Amino acid sequence: MGRLKSYSKIAIFFIFFLLFSISFKYNLWKQNRIIIDAPSYYAYLPAFFIHHDLKLNFIDENPIFYKDKIWFYKIENGNKLIKHPIGIAVVLSPFFIIAHTISKFINATSDGYSFLYQNVLTLGVWFYVFIGLFYLRKHLLIYFSEKVTGITLLAIFLGTNLLWYSSFEAFMSHAISFSFLCIANYFFYKWVTEENEKYALRF
Numbered sequence: 543m544g545r546l547k548s549y550s551k552i553a554i555f556f557i558f559f560l561l562f563s564i565s566f567k568y569n570l571w572k573q574n575r576i577i578i579d580a581p582s583y584y585a586y587l588p589a590f591f592i593h594h595d596l597k598l599n600f601i602d603e604n605p606i607f608y609k610d611k612i613w614f615y616k617i618e619n620g621n622k623l624i625k626h627p628i629g630i631a632v633v634l635s636p637f638f639i640i641a642h643t644i645s646k647f648i649n650a651t652s653d654g655y656s657f658l659y660q661n662v663l664t665l666g667v668w669f670y671v672f673i674g675l676f677y678l679r680k681h682l683l684i685y686f687s688e689k690v691t692g693i694t695l696l697a698i699f700l701g702t703n704l705l706w707y708s709s710f711e712a713f714m715s716h717a718i719s720f721s722f723l724c725i726a727n728y729f730f731y732k733w734v735t736e737e738n739e740k741y742a743l744r745f
Contacts, residue, residue: 549692550679557675557699561668564709571661580713582613585624586631587638588654598622611655630715637666660713667712674721675699677728684731 565571576584586596589612593600601608601622614622631638638654641662645652675695682691699705707716 547688549688550683550695551692553692553695554672554675554679556696558668558672560705561709564705565664568710570664570709572657575660575664575711576611576655576713578711578714579626580711581611582624582626583630583715584634584713585612585614586628587635589624590631591635591638591642592652592654596624598624607653630713630718633670633718634663634666637663637669664712667708667717670718670721671704671708674717674724678724681724681728681731 585598589596589598589600598612598614599622601612601614613625615625617623638659641659642652642654644650644662645656645658650656650658678698679691679695682694686694699708704717704720707714
């Protein structure tokens with residue numbers, strides 16, 4: 543099939559063109575995206591990589607700055623416990639390290655919350671969205687034509703909240719969860735249909 547007829551690849555290209563367009567149109571690169579529940583998902587990253595303190599004692603040194611940035615419970619022994627699970631922080635940690643390295647290199651603010659960090663990690667979220675769409679495309683093409691697959695990819699991205707959670711609220715769990723579910727579904731299918739243990743391990 544010729545490149546011009548690869549509708550599903552064109553659909554993925556259009557999705558990322560749209561993400562970039564929206565980000566520039568609404569100037570998202572200069573807007574805080576660590577909002578709603580995201581502060582709690584994100585808190586592990588500066589706590590671990592910058593302050594080396596998952597007990598969050600560093601908050602007490604500047605409580606005003608961290609007031610709306612880290613959500614935590616006070617547990618019985620007096621320690622602080624971040625409210626949300628660590629998974630999103632784990633998958634975004636390579637991009638946080640990249641952002642922190644760049645920040646140090648250019649002598650910028652290295653608190654983990656500047657737009658430099660947010661923009662690099664937003665690209666990280668887009669990386670996972672691309673991987674999810676890649677595996678969803680592979681899965682759909684098993685059953686459907688290129689054209690139907692392309693239309694389906696666009697419908698899923700534009701017709702659900704995936705667009706919103708890949709742009710305006712990229713640090714929420716939705717976009718990354720979508721991607722990992724697409725990967726898991728594909729390898730589960732391969733495991734069941736080919737009965738090969740290597741797919742079970744990937745799943």
